[in-house]
Amino acid sequence: xxxxxxxxxxxxxxxxxxxxxxxxxxxxxxxxxxxxxxxxxxxxxxxxxxxxxxxxxxxxxxxxxxxxxxxxxxxxxxxxxxxxxxxxxxxxxxxxxxxxxxxxxxxxxxxxxxxxxxxxxxxxxxxxxxxxxxxxxxxxxxxxxxxxxxxxxxxxxxxxxxxxxxxxxxxxxxxxxxxxxxxxxxxxxxxxxxxxxxxxxxxxxxxxxxxxxxxxxxxxxxxxxxxxxxxxxxxxxxxxxxxxxxx
Numbered sequence: 282x283x284x285x286x287x288x289x290x291x292x293x294x295x296x297x298x299x300x301x302x303x304x305x306x307x308x309x310x311x312x313x314x315x316x317x318x319x320x321x322x323x324x325x326x327x328x329x330x331x332x333x334x335x336x337x338x339x340x341x342x343x344x345x346x347x348x349x350x351x352x353x354x355x356x357x358x359x360x361x362x363x364x365x366x367x368x369x370x371x372x373x374x375x376x377x378x379x380x381x382x383x384x385x386x387x388x389x390x391x392x393x394x395x396x397x398x399x400x401x402x403x404x405x406x407x408x409x410x411x412x413x414x415x416x417x418x419x420x421x422x423x424x425x426x427x428x429x430x431x432x433x434x435x436x437x438x439x440x441x442x443x444x445x446x447x448x449x450x451x452x453x454x455x456x457x458x459x460x461x462x463x464x465x466x467x468x469x470x471x472x473x474x475x476x477x478x479x480x481x482x483x484x485x486x487x488x489x490x491x492x493x494x495x496x497x498x499x500x501x502x503x504x505x506x507x508x509x510x511x512x513x514x515x516x517x518x519x520x521x522x523x524x525x526x527x528x
Contacts, residue, residue: 289367289520290329290366290482294332294340294370298332298370301509302512303315305512305518306328306516309515309517328520329347331343336469337442337472340476345476345479348366348476365420366473368390371490371507371511373465373493375464376495379464381491384433385437385488386437386485387437388417388437389439389440390418390486391460392406392442396409397409403455416484421437421485423522424523428517431517433513433514436464438462439463442468443456444468447466447494453494473486489507489514491504
């Protein structure tokens, strides 16, 4: 009889994000041992954390490698499969929906700049007839509820994946015009989602806000606070629910 998948794969862009995630996992699962895993990931109890690199291509490649049988296999075959992939890290938040320091949970992951500019405006690859630009997520409701119940401000909505970070008010307005209700932008979610979909594994995106989407103002960034919120978010996750069917 086959054993249901029981592990979570968390994919970040860079090592400091992965470190914050692992601190949160250790707080939630204090008896879990942290050990090196295959393919450069770190294993902490039922959670595997991988810093795959910046941008959707690196994220997709790293996620796909981890999800492949050679990457996911372990001595314990019961723990070889993943029930959920989480794209995680810090992000730019769209004010006023996602202020600095809050968590954002994607109900849909959108490739916001995958398409073509035309005289009549931007057309996504879906509108061009070439593919998809959206992935629905799993578990966004219970994850957001758990974070809010613990007092962590949390916004739920579309999280946009971009290859070029927004640096102007005009660009921010263009994105929110095309994607009403968007709560954040980051650079990896859609790549993670594409790889997860190719392997038939549900996906979620969970981030914390370090800066407002708009004019680039590094003096206003709150990266330390965002890392602290990311750690707290992963300390609060309902891990026992995340290996079940998506909700």
